[in-house]
Amino acid sequence: MNIRSIDVRGMEPPEPLETILDNLESLAADEKLEVTHWREPLLLYPILEEQGWKKAISYNKNAQIYLITIWKPAT
Amino acid sequence: MNKSALSFENAPGLWTPVRFFMTVPVFAMLAAIVMLIDGGELFQSRWLPSTLAITHIFTLGFISMAMLGALFQMLPVVMGVIIPNTNRIASITHSGFTLGVSNLVVGFWLNHHGLLNTGMVLIVAVIVLFVASVFWSINKTTKIQNTLHVVRLALLSLSITVAIGVYLVAGYSFDTILIDRSLTDIHAGWGIAGWIIILLIGISEQVLPMFLSTKPYPARFNIRLSYVLFSLLLLISFSPWALPSQLSLFAASIIISTYCGKTLHMLHKRHSRRFDIVVRFWQLSLVSLLLAFALTIYHYFISTDFSVLIATVVLIGFACSVINGMLYKIVPFLVWLHLRLPVMTGKVSPSEKNHTPNVSKVINKKSMLVQFWLHLLATVLCIISAVFKSYWVYLAATSLFASNALLFVNFVLAIKLYHAHR
Numbered sequence: 001m002n003i004r005s006i007d008v009r010g011m012e013p014p015e016p017l018e019t020i021l022d023n024l025e026s027l028a029a030d031e032k033l034e035v036t037h038w039r040e041p042l043l044l045y046p047i048l049e050e051q052g053w054k055k056a057i058s059y060n061k062n063a064q065i066y067l068i069t070i071w072k073p074a075t
Numbered sequence: 076m077n078k079s080a081l082s083f084e085n086a087p088g089l090w091t092p093v094r095f096f097m098t099v100p101v102f103a104m105l106a107a108i109v110m111l112i113d114g115g116e117l118f119q120s121r122w123l124p125s126t127l128a129i130t131h132i133f134t135l136g137f138i139s140m141a142m143l144g145a146l147f148q149m150l151p152v153v154m155g156v157i158i159p160n161t162n163r164i165a166s167i168t169h170s171g172f173t174l175g176v177s178n179l180v181v182g183f184w185l186n187h188h189g190l191l192n193t194g195m196v197l198i199v200a201v202i203v204l205f206v207a208s209v210f211w212s213i214n215k216t217t218k219i220q221n222t223l224h225v226v227r228l229a230l231l232s233l234s235i236t237v238a239i240g241v242y243l244v245a246g247y248s249f250d251t252i253l254i255d256r257s258l259t260d261i262h263a264g265w266g267i268a269g270w271i272i273i274l275l276i277g278i279s280e281q282v283l284p285m286f287l288s289t290k291p292y293p294a295r296f297n298i299r300l301s302y303v304l305f306s307l308l309l310l311i312s313f314s315p316w317a318l319p320s321q322l323s324l325f326a327a328s329i330i331i332s333t334y335c336g337k338t339l340h341m342l343h344k345r346h347s348r349r350f351d352i353v354v355r356f357w358q359l360s361l362v363s364l365l366l367a368f369a370l371t372i373y374h375y376f377i378s379t380d381f382s383v384l385i386a387t388v389v390l391i392g393f394a395c396s397v398i399n400g401m402l403y404k405i406v407p408f409l410v411w412l413h414l415r416l417p418v419m420t421g422k423v424s425p426s427e428k429n430h431t432p433n434v435s436k437v438i439n440k441k442s443m444l445v446q447f448w449l450h451l452l453a454t455v456l457c458i459i460s461a462v463f464k465s466y467w468v469y470l471a472a473t474s475l476f477a478s479n480a481l482l483f484v485n486f487v488l489a490i491k492l493y494h495a496h497r
Contacts, residue, residue, distance in 0.1 A: 012287075012288060013408050051420075064203065
């Protein structure tokens with residue numbers, strides 16, 4: 001799968017949420033979206049669930065960043 | 076992941092936190108009215124009925140009211156803590172707290188023991204309900220962020236402040252109960268350094284990078300400061316020896332100054348160079364807190380009573396400024412969120428009517444700027460009144476009223492915009 005990376009650190013709410021959702025709209029079936037964020041976007045999760053997206057979250061303790069990977073499961 | 080994750084069904088509604096925020100400027104206007112009526116004598120002593128009333132209007136009606144509202148929003152959305160029946164608990168907390176604070180402050184003002192005791196009972200009941208609900212909900216949360224440890228310390232501090240407050244009010248109301256006046260300082264210490272400052276240290280770890288585009292605080296900076304500050308408060312309150320408690324007081328001043336210095340530096344170095352009025356509110360707040368601690372140390376050495384001046388700088392210059400500023404971030408974001416979410420999730424189809432306005436347009440920028448200058452003027456005039464007393468208090472009260480009337484109007488217009496686009 002191809003990876004599309006975006007960095008939403010330094011964006012002021014609601015820009016991170018809007019940017020992530022805009023990118024998901026144009027995400028190809030064989031693409032994954034990788035989001036770099038200062039914190040966990042808790043408001044995004046119920047939207048992802050409702051729209052049928054899958055997600056994986058990892059935290060880099062040294063860099064203090066969250067990496068959220070989002071993709072659409074194959075039907 | 077968190078088992079009790081946020082869903083739209085358990086997310087707080089718009090009115091859940093906003094009802095608290097709308098009440099905040101109303102209490103400040105009430106304080107301005109008390110100042111206009113009792114003006115002359117107001118800043119003479121901390122023990123006067125009107126001074127006690129105004130102090131509690133600010134600490135409870137303005138500061139704690141805003142902090143409770145912010146927690147109802149931030150606990151689920153930022154920290155992943157779901158409070159069951161959040162809308163109902165918020166409604167009970169808000170009505171009980173508003174009624175309790177109103178009774179308490181009128182009781183102080185008119186020296187009416189019945190009102191004072193009724194107010195105290197109501198405040199205790201809602202704080203017990205709120206603290207118990209939050210602790211229960213945190214225990215159900217599987218992923219505890221650092222900020223949640225700090226929230227727990229702040230809520231413990233709030234409980235200690237209220238417990239000492241109950242004892243002091245009982246002593247005030249019943250002749251049979253003797254009160255130790257030194258407990259008043261401990262009550263104020265837990266309220267200001269424990270409840271207000273510890274919560275601010277915890278919350279700022281989340282909100283500064285999020286809303287003001289700063290870099291994050293160094294890892295574990297905020298949680299370490301909070302634990303040290305909490306331990307120092309314990310030492311100051313319960314140490315039987317004078318020396319450790321004096322040393323603890325200086326250590327607490329150093330801890331709080333370190334937090335102020337670090338935060339001011341982060342604001343100066345923030346990523347975005349765009350002018351943001353909320354940064355000015357934060358800067359005014361942190362500089363006021365540094366001034367308050369310089370005065371506390373000076374007051375300690377020269378044994379002149381500066382307590383009214385210090386309280387004025389802390390409550391109006393520090394706490395009201397940071398809260399006023401943060402509400403200008405939180406309220407527009409909530410209006411945007413509650414208009415946008417139904418469209419994002421496909422529950423409402425986009426149309427001309429429900430086109431979501433840009434978050435920066437929810438409250439007029441010029442109006443926020445004018446309100447900042449009015450708030451700054453009110454802060455400076457309140458500080459001058461605390462030093463020189465006399466007629467300055469009437470000017471201070473007028474500007475305080477004007478500043479909070481405009482804050483209230485700004486919130487009303489934001490909610491009106493929400494209804495227009497809904």
